[in-house]
Amino acid sequence: xxxxxxxxxxxxxxxxxxxxxxxxxxxxxxxxxxxxxxxxxxxxxxxxxxxxxxxxxxxxxxxxxxxxxxxxxxxxxxxxxxxxxxxxxxxxxxxxxxxxxxxxxxxxxxxxxxxxxxxxxxxxxxxxxxxxxxxxxxxxxxxxxxxxxxxxxxxxxxxxxxxxxxxxxxxxxxxxxxxxxxxxxxxxxxxxxxxxxxxxxxxxxxxxxxxxxxxxxxxxxxxxxxxxxxxxxxxxxxxxxxxxxxxxxxxxxxxxxxxxxxxxxxxxxxxxxxxxxxxxxxxxxxxxxxxxxxxxxxxxxxxxxxxxxxxxxxxxxxxxxxxxxxxxxxxxxxxxxxxxxxxxxxxxxxxxxxxxxxxxxxxxxxxxxxxxxxxxxxxxxxxxxxxxxxxxxxxxxxxxxxxxxxxxxxxxxxxxxxxxxxxxxxxxxxxxxxxxxxxxxxxxxxxxxxxxxxxxxxxxxxxxxxxxxxxxxxxxxxxxxxxx
Numbered sequence: 001x002x003x004x005x006x007x008x009x010x011x012x013x014x015x016x017x018x019x020x021x022x023x024x025x026x027x028x029x030x031x032x033x034x035x036x037x038x039x040x041x042x043x044x045x046x047x048x049x050x051x052x053x054x055x056x057x058x059x060x061x062x063x064x065x066x067x068x069x070x071x072x073x074x075x076x077x078x079x080x081x082x083x084x085x086x087x088x089x090x091x092x093x094x095x096x097x098x099x100x101x102x103x104x105x106x107x108x109x110x111x112x113x114x115x116x117x118x119x120x121x122x123x124x125x126x127x128x129x130x131x132x133x134x135x136x137x138x139x140x141x142x143x144x145x146x147x148x149x150x151x152x153x154x155x156x157x158x159x160x161x162x163x164x165x166x167x168x169x170x171x172x173x174x175x176x177x178x179x180x181x182x183x184x185x186x187x188x189x190x191x192x193x194x195x196x197x198x199x200x201x202x203x204x205x206x207x208x209x210x211x212x213x214x215x216x217x218x219x220x221x222x223x224x225x226x227x228x229x230x231x232x233x234x235x236x237x238x239x240x241x242x243x244x245x246x247x248x249x250x251x252x253x254x255x256x257x258x259x260x261x262x263x264x265x266x267x268x269x270x271x272x273x274x275x276x277x278x279x280x281x282x283x284x285x286x287x288x289x290x291x292x293x294x295x296x297x298x299x300x301x302x303x304x305x306x307x308x309x310x311x312x313x314x315x316x317x318x319x320x321x322x323x324x325x326x327x328x329x330x331x332x333x334x335x336x337x338x339x340x341x342x343x344x345x346x347x348x349x350x351x352x353x354x355x356x357x358x359x360x361x362x363x364x365x366x367x368x369x370x371x372x373x374x375x376x377x378x379x380x381x382x383x384x385x386x387x388x389x390x391x392x393x394x395x396x397x398x399x400x401x402x403x404x405x406x407x408x409x410x411x412x413x414x415x416x417x418x419x420x421x422x423x424x425x426x427x428x429x430x431x432x433x434x435x436x437x438x439x440x441x442x443x444x445x446x447x448x449x450x451x452x453x454x455x456x457x458x459x460x461x462x463x464x465x466x467x468x469x470x471x472x473x474x475x476x477x478x479x480x481x482x483x484x
Contacts (some may be wrong), residue, residue, distance in 0.1 A: 004138040005113070007031045009344065010127050012119050012292060013147035015043020015195060016333045017324030017340030019106060021145050024344040026110040034137045035119030035127050038288060042103040043149050045333040046324070048169040051380045052091045053100050053192055057121040057365050059087045060199035064367075069403035077178060081439055082200045085175050117138065121146075121293035125319050143347040146299070146307055148292060150285035150325035157186075159245040163261055163278040168193060177202055178277035182263055185282035186213035186238070188364040191225065193282060195366050198234050205274060206234040207263060212238055217362065218376040218425035220391065220411060225427060228368055229408050237274065239264040248275055288328045305329070311354040313343040321347050330360055359443040365433045371435035376422030380413055388416045391472035392464055394428040399459035405429045412438075412448065412468040419447040421469075429460045437465055450470050 009025050011018045014036030022032045039047045063082035086209020107114055125144040152167035154160055162166035166174065166181070168189050181201065183194045186208030187453045198204040205215065207227070212222035213229075213236060227237045248262040267270055289308045294301060300308045300316040313321045324341035325331040338355055345351040364370035380387045395406035406432040410429025414421050424438030441451060448469035456463050470476055 005033065007033045007113075008127060008348070009143055009145065010139045010141035010146055011035070011145045012121065013037060013043070013145075013149060013326075014040075014041045014114070015149050016045055016105070016336040017147035017343075018043070018145070019150075020101060020337035020340035021266055021323070021344050022107065022110050024111045025340045026112075026350070028344070028348055030348060031268075032110065032112045033115065033141070034107075034133075034388065035115045035117065035129055035139070037117070037148055037292070039149075039152075040099060040113065042099045042108070044050075046096060046098045046103065048172055050333055051095055052101075052172055053196070054170070054365055055091050055094050056087060056196050056266065057367075059090070059194060061367055064199045066356075069245060071249070076444070083199050084177055086253060087200070088175065090174065091097070091172070105350065113139075119292065121297045121299070121320070121399070124297050124317070129414045130317075134224070139458050143257045143321065143474055144319060145340065145343055145347075146292070146294070146315070146322040146326060147324045147336070148288040148326045148380060150331055152281065153284045153286035154281050155242075155283050157242045160217040161246050163170065165277060165281045167281055171197075171280065179203060180260075180276040181278050181280050181480065182207060182261060182274060182276040183282060184242075184263070185284070186215065186222075186236075186294065187282065187284065188214070188370075189284075190280075190282035190361075191364055191366050191370075192279065194229070194234055195232075196355070197280075198232065201392075201424040203276070205237065205276060207240050207242075207274065208236070208238045208266070209240050209242065210238065213366065214370065217370070217372050218411060218423075219378065220409060221370050221425055221427050224407070224409060225364075225368075225370060228303075228366075228427075237265075237267060239267050245279065264411075265436070284320065285325060285331055287328065289326055312346040312352055313339055314346065317462060327335070330357065330362065330384070332360070335360055349445050356443065359439060361435045361439045363435065365432060368405075369426050369431035370427050371431040371438075372423075372425040373435055373439045374421070375413055376423055377413055379413070380422065380441050384459060385406055386416050387413065388472070389413045390468050392476065394464060396463045397461065397467060399461050400429065402459055403429075410468045412465065414448050414472065418444045418447065421448060421451070424465065424468075426464070428464065434462050434465065437462060 008030035009032045011034040025032045035331040053210040066076040066079045115134040117129040119135045122128045176475040183190050183206045194204045204377035243264040248260045258278045262275045264279040267477045289305050307322040323343045324336035342353045371372045377389050391411040394408040400406045410426040413423035421441040451469040456466050
């Protein structure tokens with residue numbers, strides 16, 4: 001049955017951008033409704049992204065504790081193991097709790113009407129539910145927000161469409177893991193899931209097209225992580241020119257023949273065929289912008305399918321705004337939320353707020369962790385023709401030495417004239433937490449001397465940032481633990 005309802009703001013999508021938008025709209029006493037298209041309410045982060053992957057990373061890290069224990073004084077009577085099915089059960093319980101408390105209850109608190117089903121823009125700021133529980137409903141707003149997120153993307157490799165493969169979404173449904181997996185991709189999804197699977201007993205091979213993993217980050221980070229992964233037993237093959245993917249049959253003996261997958265590639269001029277029991281495609285995401293009526297209401301997209309917006313998140317239809325993964329990089333939950341918040345401020349308050357994406361940190365939650373913010377050494381060199389950079393190895397940081405957790409490094413990039421910190425890049429324990437000091441430094445333009453003059457607690461991993469700043473002023477190899 002068709003029915004129409006009017007609101008101040010209508011939203012296509014139900015993830016981080018949408019919920020940040022209804023929070024800001026509620027503050028302005030605006031009526032809101034959303035059509036939750038695709039994943040369950042909450043979107044990627046809570047259902048198939050941040051929450052489940054970080055939970056599972058913590059599970060497997062504890063499972064690996066015995067094998068990685070560096071202290072002779074600590075002994076394990078038996079080696080811990082991880083029950084994958086139990087781990088998934090715990091993940092599902094956590095996701096359901098997050099979804100209820102952080103999304104369903106929040107929407108109810110803000111009196112947001114939620115329509116379930118596949119939605120399309122059909123007339124300027126009107127959304128029709130064309131399939132699903134609320135099929136036939138029409139909701140119209142003074143303004144509309146497109147926040148449909150993104151989905152895993154598979155590259156155009158010959159034969160890939162003809163084989164079964166996992167993604168970061170479908171792996172969460174797999175109770176019986178294969179013995180070996182080929183991980184296609186070398187970004188944060190590939191590394192996080194590669195380590196998860198390796199630590200539950202899967203033989204993992206990471207296949208990266210470029211000459212290093214984490215190719216979008218500072219070069220030292222990828223090289224350090226490749227070394228750490230290979231020490232752990234994860235094979236990393238970089239510089240692939242992928243030719244073809246096809247199913248293969250691996251003879252497991254007279255009684256068992258297991259179907260597998262083969263990747264034909266060229267590495268350093270040598271043709272190779274790399275085989276495994278299964279394939280995991282982790283080569284990035286694509287915006288969920290097709291089939292939602294954008295062209296009907298005059299909303300243009302870019303060549304890569306992302307919704308075209310200006311710096312204030314307004315689309316080519318002045319009454320329609322867009323936020324989150326559907327408008328492109330960086331595809332981060334916190335960025336999506338900030339964009340959704342700003343879209344409402346601009347749509348209803350004409351505040352003209354935007355985001356400084358140079359001050360947005362990126363984190364990879366592997367062990368060791370990876371974190372970065374701001375300009376890389378190469379980017380600075382390309383812009384200025386020079387670079388003022390210093391790198392400190394974690395093995396030289398007192399806290400790291402004390403706890404025998406010395407993998408990693410910290411690099412600080414500063415402006416060659418003003419001494420302002422423009423980039424910080426790190427691999428190491430607690431990097432995900434340490435990066436906030438660096439983010440504030442980049443955001444507000446702190447200098448290396450500002451960091452040096454700030455008393456840091458001793459001994460902490462965060463001293464690595466201060467030590468990297470001190471390296472601009474002195475020889476840190478002749479420095480005592482607490483020198484200022």
